[in-house]
Amino acid sequence: MSLQIQDLGVGYRRRPILSGLNMRPTSPGSLVGVIGRNGAGKSTLLKSIAGLLPSHGRIMLDGQPLAGRRPAKAPGYLPQSLPQPTSLLAYETVYSACRAVHGGLPRPRLEAEIQRVFDRLGISDLALRRLDQLSGGQRQMIGLAQVLVRQPRLLLLDEPTSALDLHWQLNVLECVREVTRSQGNIALVAIHDINLALRFCDELWVLAGGGLLAQGPARDVLTPAVLRTAYGVEARVERCSRGLPMVLCDSAMPAFQPSQGEPHG
Structure with a gap:
């Protein structure tokens, strides 16, 4: 693919x-x-x-x-907007998303797949709670579960x-x-x-x-030149104590206007 x-x-x-x-x-x-x-x-x-x-x-x-x-x-598309708070249970919304795509599967298979996604995301405790009782972050996790369960x-x-x-x-x-x-x-x-x-x-x-x-x-793309052109900042890429790269921004460029510039990579 x-x-x-x-x-x-x-x-x-x-x-x-x-x-x-x-x-x-x-x-x-x-x-x-x-x-x-x-x-x-x-x-x-x-x-x-x-x-x-x-x-x-x-x-x-x-x-x-x-x-x-x-x-x-x-x-599978997850928008910026959060799932709307409704009286539906979190499990019901994910079940509906799964059934819309995999409706031909036996119910035990559907339920097993939903449980797998809830377990992997660490949100099994939210399954039987209503969406209007969840925080924005919790609803965002339910939205992600709706996408992942479709595979x-x-x-x-x-x-x-x-x-x-x-x-x-x-x-x-x-x-x-x-x-x-x-x-x-x-x-x-x-x-x-x-x-x-x-x-x-x-x-x-x-x-x-x-x-x-x-x-x-x-790790090759985020160079100081790309960060300057894309974000209008003076920045550098360094490594933390564990050897992982990280971007450190030093200052914002005044009167910055983003431009496409020359492609890199």
Whole structure:
């Protein structure tokens, strides 16, 4: 399985957001971080791949167009917005998501798969609680469970850690990385925390100025030059006491205007 994006353009009404996007094919088992400043087009890109925004260009999965696939083969998309607080039990919402795709499976198989996802995410204690009794972070975890239980070949996760504390941020990204590697899936994760992206992602797509600034292995892409162009900061990449790379930002550039610049990687 591979994901290919060629000459992709997308926007809102008459306002283009991204144009001429060409990504090198992404291999199975890859966790890809989509990063960039606010307004760079991270959410827009994921929505267009999910088929929620009109776009032009080619988006191919396994050599076939991604658009128009049956629900069972559609991408699993987690939006920024949290699941709405309702009187439904958390388990009921995840069961409905699973049954919508795997409705032909016997109920014991469905229930076993749901339990596996709840256990892996560490949220079994939330299963019988109503959504309107859960915090924003807890509802975000339920939303992720709704995506993972479908076992999609392509996961599109828009800021999946935004409402979570440090423990759950690490737990979610570890889980997503494990799922992509064990099942041979591809996950695209829009994320603001570049140090989390650097730690967990195999590859980064850096968006800036309406296009792709850089693509490549996470530890190669985040150079001072890329950080300066994409974010308008003077920054450096150093290693912590455990040898892991981390970005340290020293200052913000005055009167910064993001531009696409020259692609790197």
